[in-house]
Amino acid sequence: MFGGHDTITANICWTLFLLGHHPEIQEKLYEEVHGILQHKSTPTLVSELSNMKYLECVIKETLRLYPSVPVVSRKIEQEITLGEYKIPASTNITLHIYALHHLPETFPNPNKFDPERFFPENSQNRHPYAYLPFSAGPRNCIGQKFVMYEEKTMLSSLINRYKVTAVDTREDIKFSIGLVLKPLKGIILKLERRE
Numbered sequence: 178m179f180g181g182h183d184t185i186t187a188n189i190c191w192t193l194f195l196l197g198h199h200p201e202i203q204e205k206l207y208e209e210v211h212g213i214l215q216h217k218s219t220p221t222l223v224s225e226l227s228n229m230k231y232l233e234c235v236i237k238e239t240l241r242l243y244p245s246v247p248v249v250s251r252k253i254e255q256e257i258t259l260g261e262y263k264i265p266a267s268t269n270i271t272l273h274i275y276a277l278h279h280l281p282e283t284f285p286n287p288n289k290f291d292p293e294r295f296f297p298e299n300s301q302n303r304h305p306y307a308y309l310p311f312s313a314g315p316r317n318c319i320g321q322k323f324v325m326y327e328e329k330t331m332l333s334s335l336i337n338r339y340k341v342t343a344v345d346t347r348e349d350i351k352f353s354i355g356l357v358l359k360p361l362k363g364i365i366l367k368l369e370r371r372e
């Protein structure tokens with residue numbers, strides 16, 4: 178349940194929340210999605226999903242700001258040196274993905290929601306481990322390609338039909354402490370049907 182359900186649900190909620198605060202980004206996304214789907218209620222072809230390039234950047238940027246899995250843990254097998262620190266073998270460590278995604282040296286103005294950070298020209302020189310919503314190495318997320326298909330299907334169907342407005346501010350939202358980064362008291366959104 179944690180792997181395939183809560184993570185995706187959380188990210189879809191955070192994405193709608195951020196779009197609800199950024200009408201200009203939502204409009205740009207609507208133009209892309211509507212250009213592809215026209216009056217279809219939902220995508221039915223993989224090619225339609227593959228063409229939703231801006232939506233992919235929106236999802237990635239949401240996973241940067243609100244990574245569904247904010248920390249991962251590992252047991253170190255061999256002693257390693259990190260800068261001036263020596264970490265002995267058998268140490269349990271926690272990698273803070275949320276903090277990693279908010280480093281201003283990698284993501285200037287880190288709290289700003291800016292999907293263009295993930296345009297190829299803006300991300301090609303980024304360190305491969307600077308952005309880790311799906312972790313890395315041999316135990317990374319096996320569902321990450323599926324995530325994009327499922328989220329694009331769900332979000333494009335919604336954005337093509339509804340205009341979303343967020344009621345709470347970003348500052349109002351408190352996180353619930355758990356394996357998945359969720360809003361403590363949910364998120365209230367207003368949906369208006371597009372003509």
Ligand code: HEM
Nearest residue numbers: 180181184185188245246249310311312316317318319320
């Ligand atoms: C937004 C959605 C998702 C996010 C952010 C996410 C993130 C992650 C992360 C960070 C890990 C590594 C955990 C660790 O290193 O301790 C992981 C592992 C895993 N994920 Fe996902 N995940 C998502 C959706 C999914 C889906 C849809 C599936 C299945 C269809 C899935 C299946 C798994 C499995 C089986 C593992 C364990 C892999 C292993 O230990 O070898 N995840 N996920």
